[in-house]
Each structure stands twice: as C-alpha cells, then as structure tokens.
Amino acid sequence: MTAAFVAGADASSEVPLKRRLKRAERTRRLKALALILPLLLFLLFTFLGPIAGMLWRSVDDWEVRQVLPHTVAALADWDGKDVPGEPAFAALAGDIRTARDAGTVAIASKRLNYALNGFRTIMAGTARNLKTLPEPGTAKDTLIGINPAWGERATWAAIKGASGPLTSFYLLGALDLTRNVDGAIVAAPEEQAIYRDVFGRTFTISLGVTVLCLVLGFPVAYMLATLPTGQSNMLMIFVLLPFWTSLLVRTCAWIVVLQSEGIVNDSLRWIGLIDEPLRLIYNRFGVYVAMTHVLLPFMILPLYSSMRSISPAYMRAAASLGASPVTAFLRIYLPQTVPGIGAGSLLVFILAIGYYITPALVGGAADQMISYFIAFYTTETVNWGLASALGAVLLLATLLLAVVYGKLVHGQQVTGGMKN
Amino acid sequence: MSDNHSPRTASQRIAWITTVVVASLVLVFLMAPILAIMPLSFSSGSYLTYPLPGLSLRWYEDFLNSPRWVSSLKNSVIIGVASTILSMVLGTLASLGLAQWKSKFKPLVLAIVLSPVVVPGVITAVGLYFFFAPLGLTGSYAGLILAHTALSTPFVVITVSATLQSFDMNLARAAASLGASPLYAFRRVILPLILPGLASGALFAFATSFDEVVVVLFMAGPEQRTLPREMFSGIRENISPTITAAAVILTTISVILLATLEALRRRNERLKGNLR
Numbered sequence: 001m002t003a004a005f006v007a008g009a010d011a012s013s014e015v016p017l018k019r020r021l022k023r024a025e026r027t028r029r030l031k032a033l034a035l036i037l038p039l040l041l042f043l044l045f046t047f048l049g050p051i052a053g054m055l056w057r058s059v060d061d062w063e064v065r066q067v068l069p070h071t072v073a074a075l076a077d078w079d080g081k082d083v084p085g086e087p088a089f090a091a092l093a094g095d096i097r098t099a100r101d102a103g104t105v106a107i108a109s110k111r112l113n114y115a116l117n118g119f120r121t122i123m124a125g126t127a128r129n130l131k132t133l134p135e136p137g138t139a140k141d142t143l144i145g146i147n148p149a150w151g152e153r154a155t156w157a158a159i160k161g162a163s164g165p166l167t168s169f170y171l172l173g174a175l176d177l178t179r180n181v182d183g184a185i186v187a188a189p190e191e192q193a194i195y196r197d198v199f200g201r202t203f204t205i206s207l208g209v210t211v212l213c214l215v216l217g218f219p220v221a222y223m224l225a226t227l228p229t230g231q232s233n234m235l236m237i238f239v240l241l242p243f244w245t246s247l248l249v250r251t252c253a254w255i256v257v258l259q260s261e262g263i264v265n266d267s268l269r270w271i272g273l274i275d276e277p278l279r280l281i282y283n284r285f286g287v288y289v290a291m292t293h294v295l296l297p298f299m300i301l302p303l304y305s306s307m308r309s310i311s312p313a314y315m316r317a318a319a320s321l322g323a324s325p326v327t328a329f330l331r332i333y334l335p336q337t338v339p340g341i342g343a344g345s346l347l348v349f350i351l352a353i354g355y356y357i358t359p360a361l362v363g364g365a366a367d368q369m370i371s372y373f374i375a376f377y378t379t380e381t382v383n384w385g386l387a388s389a390l391g392a393v394l395l396l397a398t399l400l401l402a403v404v405y406g407k408l409v410h411g412q413q414v415t416g417g418m419k420n
Numbered sequence: 421m422s423d424n425h426s427p428r429t430a431s432q433r434i435a436w437i438t439t440v441v442v443a444s445l446v447l448v449f450l451m452a453p454i455l456a457i458m459p460l461s462f463s464s465g466s467y468l469t470y471p472l473p474g475l476s477l478r479w480y481e482d483f484l485n486s487p488r489w490v491s492s493l494k495n496s497v498i499i500g501v502a503s504t505i506l507s508m509v510l511g512t513l514a515s516l517g518l519a520q521w522k523s524k525f526k527p528l529v530l531a532i533v534l535s536p537v538v539v540p541g542v543i544t545a546v547g548l549y550f551f552f553a554p555l556g557l558t559g560s561y562a563g564l565i566l567a568h569t570a571l572s573t574p575f576v577v578i579t580v581s582a583t584l585q586s587f588d589m590n591l592a593r594a595a596a597s598l599g600a601s602p603l604y605a606f607r608r609v610i611l612p613l614i615l616p617g618l619a620s621g622a623l624f625a626f627a628t629s630f631d632e633v634v635v636v637l638f639m640a641g642p643e644q645r646t647l648p649r650e651m652f653s654g655i656r657e658n659i660s661p662t663i664t665a666a667a668v669i670l671t672t673i674s675v676i677l678l679a680t681l682e683a684l685r686r687r688n689e690r691l692k693g694n695l696r
Binding site: 028029031032033034035036037038039040042043045046047048049050051053054057216217219220222223224235238239240241242244245246247248249250251252253254255256257261262263266293296297325350353354355356357361371374375378379384387388391394395398399402406 | 429431439446453454460469510514516521529531532535542543549550551573631637651655677682
C-alpha cells in the first residue's frame with residue numbers, strides 16, 4: 001500500500017524511499033528481536049538446555065567406554081557368535097587392572113549390572129582376584145579361571161551392548177523391552193517389566209480425574225454462566241480461592257479430612273453409619289479425590305468462558321421452533337460447549353499425567369504415577385539413564401497433547417484455561 | 421440477565437434446581453477441605469479432630485518459635501521476590517518485543533516461551549538437577565531463583581501481552597510525533613497505562629514461585645528449604661497442628677494475592693468502560 005502511494009506521488013524518489021522504508025522495517029524487526037532475545041537466552045540456560053541434557057542422558061552410554069576403552073575397541077569387530085578370542089581377554093584384563101588402580105571399576109560394573117544381573121559381582125571378583133597382568137596368551141584361561149562367567153557369550157554381549165557411544169537400552173527399558181544376546185528386541189524379563197503398567201496407571205488415573213472433573217465441573221460452569229453477572233462473580237470466588245490456594249495446603253487438608261481419625265470418618269462414626277473407620281486416604285480413592293479437587297478449576301474456567309459466549313438467542317430460537325428443552329439442550333447448547341469441553345479436558349489431562357506431589361502424599365505404593373518413578377531413579381537409586389528415558393516418554397506424550405491443545409484453542413485467547 | 425433461562429415449565433424448573441443443587445455441592449467440595457482445616461490451627465489440643473477442646477494460638481507460637489518454619493518462610497519470600505523481579509524484567513521486555521515482531525517464527529518462539537508451563541514439573545526439576553549440579557548451582561539460592569524465574573516468566577508474558585494487546589499504539593505514536601524519545605514515551609505514556617497489567621503479571625510470578633515445590637525438592641539444600649518444601653516433609657512425617665498453622669498462613673497470603681489481582685482486574689475494566 002505504502003509503496004503504491006509513494007510511487008504515485010513521486011516516481012523519481014521511489015527507489016530510495018522504498019529502500020529507506022525497508023531499512024526502517026528491518027531496524028524495527030531487529031529491535032523487537034533484541035527485546036525477545038534476553039528471555040530466549042535465559043530459557044536456553046535454565047530450561048531448554050537442562051531438558052536437552054536430560055534427553056541426551058537417555059541415550060548416552062559413556063561408562064563402559066570410559067572405563068574399559070581397550071575392551072570396547074577389541075570388541076568392535078566381534079560378531080557376537082561365539083566367545084571372543086584372546087585379544088579381547090587381554091584387553092579386558094588390562095582395562096580392569098587400570099580401572100582398579102583408578103578406582104573406577106564400580107562405574108562400569110553398575111552400568112553392566114543393568115544389562116546383565118550379577119555383573120557387579122563378576123566385575124568386583126575379577127578386579128579383586130586379578131593380582132597381576134596375565135602372561136601374554138593366558139588372559140582367557142586366567143579370567144575364566146577367576147570366574148567361569150567370562151566363558152559365556154552373554155557376558156561379552158553385555159559389554160558389547162553397553163559400549164556406546166549411544167544406546168537404546170534405557171529407552172527400550174522404559175517401554176519394558178530389552179535386547180537379547182543376539183541383539184534382537186524382545187520383551188524384558190517379568191520382574192523388570194513394570195513401566196508399561198506404570199504408564200497405563202498414569203493414563204487411567206489421569207483419564208479418571210479428567211472425567212470426574214468434567215462431570216463435576218459442567219454443572220458449575222453452566223450455573224455460573226447462566227446466573228446474573230453479580231451472583232456468578234460472587235460464586236466464582238468458590239472456584240478461584242481453591243485455585244489460588246497452595247497445592248500443599250489442599251493436599252494437607254485432604255489428609256486431615258480423610259484420614260482414619262479425620263473429620264469424615266469421625267462424623268460417619270458419630271451418626272452411627274460405620275463402626276470401623278473407612279480407608280479413604282493413602283489409596284486410589286484418595287488420589288482421585290485430591291487430584292480432582294486440585295484440577296477442577298482448570299476444567300471449570302475454560303468451560304465457563306466458552307458457555308459465557310453462547311448467545312441465549314439460540315436457545316430461544318430452538319424453543320420457539322418447538323424443540324423440547326432437552327432437545328434444545330442436547331442439539332443446540334451442548335454442541336457449542338464442545339470446544340470448551342475439549343480445551344478443559346485436554347488441559348486437565350495434560351496436567352494430570354505429570355502429577356507428582358499429590359499422588360506421592362495421598363497415594364499408596366500402587367498408586368504412584370510415572371513422575372514418581374522419574375524422581376525415584378534420579379534421587380534414590382541413582383539410575384539417571386532410566387530416569388531420563390522415562391522422562392523422555394512422558395515429555396513426548398505431554399508435548400503431543402499440548403500441540404493438540406494449541407490447535408484446539410487457536411483463535412481463542414492466548415490465556416485459554418491458564419490462570420486468568 | 422437470567423431471563424433467558426428463567427424456568428418456563430415444571431420440568432425446566434426441576435432441571436434448573438437440580439443443576440443448582442449439584443453445582444452448589446461441587447462448590448462446597450471445592451471449599452470444604454480448606455475451610456475444615458482452618459479452625460484446627462486455633463485448637464488448644466494437639467489432635468486434628470473436632471470438637472476443639474479449646475481455642476489458642478499455641479500452634480502459631482510454635483510456628484514463629486521454630487527456626488525451621490521461620491527460615492522456610494523467609495526463603496520463600498527471598499526466592500519469590502527475586503524471581504519475580506527477574507521474570508518481570510525478562511518477561512516484559514519479551515512481551516514488548518513480541519508485540520512488535522511479525523514473523524513466521526513467532527508461534528514457535530511463543531511456544532518456547534510458554535513451554536515451562538506445560539512441561540511436567542518433575543521433568544524440569546530432573547533436567548535442572550543434572551544441568552545445575554556440575555555448575556555448583558544446586559543447593560544455592562541462585563539456582564532456585566533462576567529455576568523459578570524460568571517457571572514464572574510465561575505467566576508474565578501471558579499477562580503483559582494481553583495488556584499490550586488492548587493498548588492503543590496510537591498513543592505511543594502521538595507521543596513520538598510530539599517529539600518524545602522512545603524511552604521517554606515508554607516511561608511517561610506506555611508504562612503508566614500498562615502498569616496494572618504488569619502488577620498482575622508480578623503477582624502471578626510471585627504466586628508461581630511461592631507455590632512451587634517440585635524443583636525445590638530436587639535442588640534445595642537444607643539452607644534453602646521453602647515453606648511448601650517444609651510442609652511436604654511435615655506431611656510425610658506426621659501432620660502436626662503446626663502444619664495447619666502454616667497452611668493458614670499460606671492461604672492468607674494466597675487470598676491477599678487473589679484480592680489484589682481481582683481489584684486490579686476490576687479497575688482495568690472500569691477504565692476500559694470509561695474510555696468507551
């Protein structure tokens with residue numbers, strides 16, 4: 001537009017002005033970028049970098065490579081069909097001697113123990129009993145003499161599998177899969193295959209909480225959207241106050257209310273409905289109650305804002321055309337709330353699958369969700385590879401859902417169902 | 421008004437009454453647990469049951485006399501205020517930039533800026549734990565402030581961007597045409613008008629940091645335990661009435677934040693109404 005106007009006004013100055021405009025536009029863009037850049041760099045350091053680092057840890061396989069470098073090199077050409085030859089044994093003996101002096105045997109044996117149960121014992125025993133470097137040509141016999149496990153293909157396959165630099169071991173493990181001696185992907189042994197259960201449980205609890213929030217939140221949103229503004233603003237406090245109350249306070253409150261000497265059990269006993277206290281907390285029931293309570297506002301707020309925008313004229317039109325109230329509600333009102341239902345449900349579900357604090361405090365051992373295991377492998381049994389792999393799966397699921405959510409609320413306000 | 425749903429027939433009236441009853445029960449469900457634990461903090465007994473044996477402030481005294489609780493409150497305030505300031509600076513600058521920036525990459529940048537809200541807390545915490553430990557930032561105030569800033573900045577960007585959207589850029593142009601330098605125009609024209617939006621953003625940022633516990637759980641040393649962190653261990657070990665006192669203190673702070681925010685929102689709506 002501007003260019004056309006300029007061209008009409010004075011053809012001779014067209015080019016320099018066009019260029020000047022372009023330059024001004026570029027300066028403006030650079031200035032805008034310069035304002036955004038500090039935050040992007042900050043997030044690179046405090047958010048994106050750390051998450052990329054976590055993802056890297058889920059495939060990084062450095063331990064064996066660093067501690068047993070010669071063995072890894074010697075096994076590079078090993079076809080895995082039979083126990084490797086003398087050079088691999090000599091390299092291993094040398095590496096173990098070096099590692100023993102450096103005190104790094106435990107690093108490698110911890111990693112190898114994930115791949116093959118009992119490897120820690122094999123490594124420790126070998127390091128202890130390998131007093132001197134074996135004479136050339138006798139390494140194989142010496143090592144097998146110390147521990148017959150060295151004469152087994154599986155032992156060497158474990159080293160080969162863990163020799164990096166990248167591994168699919170942790171990611172496969174997070175999906176209850178593993179590689180067998182021949183490197184084929186197979187189901188993990190039963191005692192290790194718990195994560196599909198955990199993901200399934202996380203999904204079930206999140207879905208249950210989402211449905212509960214929708215069932216409980218719909219009438220509230222409907223009432224708030226239908227009442228006159230003054231009254232609905234007043235009642236909105238009942239939604240916003242819990243929303244703003246600390247998660248810890250709300251979780252603590254539920255424990256006080258639901259525990260065996262808690263208010264609910266005491267009241268039920270007092271009116272004589274029960275003799276023994278009901279078990280209402282530290283089980284699945286408690287998790288559902290507390291999580292639904294915490295996430296309910298995230299359902300009510302988007303539902304409310306979508307219902308508020310529905311013009312009452314549609315319902316009146318339906319009624320005037322002879323639709324029964326039920327038909328009008330089901331055919332006219334409900335379809336218009338679908339975007340709100342979708343946004344609220346997705347938001348609740350996305351938040352629920354990442355929950356950690358509430359299930360950790362009000363759930364039993366069988367109610368812990370995936371976040372609990374990520375935290376457990378990070379701080380309790382330090383298995384950072386597995387923690388990162390479980391985190392990668394959870395992150396992927398969350399981001400996929402978030403993209404769907406973004407598409408859904410696109411065009412609605414940016415703030416959608418967030419705190420507003 | 422509600423005339424659109426004023427019940428016309430008996431069946432409609434029954435449907436509406438049912439909705440109101442169910443909705444009211446849900447609202448009670450939302451409020452009840454919070455209201456239920458408040459009186460317990462004023463109990464003179466040490467059991468968390470009703471009826472209260474008597475009223476006293478002993479659990480608040482206990483809270484104030486316990487170095488653990490007091491220092492946790494202090495830590496929460498220090499980390500909350502510092503991360504609020506930092507996220508306000510970064511978030512406001514970015515919002516100003518985003519408001520002027522037109523590019524096909526804008527949705528991507530926006531997604532990156534807002535992503536800390538969506539990513540589960542445990543993932544952020546574990547990532548930060550791995551990343552900050554070799555830098556000596558775990559077990560330090562600096563590490564927690566940086567982490568909380570990353571988590572609260574999205575709320576600043578959301579709030580401030582929404583305010584800028586409703587800001588009439590012609591006012592800034594008018595200031596410029598009258599000879600104001602960009603900085604002067606920002607200080608004297610733009611800033612006073614977007615100040616309520618900035619204040620809301622700051623409240624969101626503070627509330628986010630004040631309520632955060634997962635990152636603190638992974639990163640804080642014994643010196644940096646915040647109030648929610650202290651409550652977490654308290655709930656784990658055994659719930660004493662002191663925790664209910666802490667809960668009341670936390671809730672009071674939330675109510676003050678919420679009330680301030682609501683007042684800002686009302687003021688903003690009134691101003692908008694006047695302009696029309």
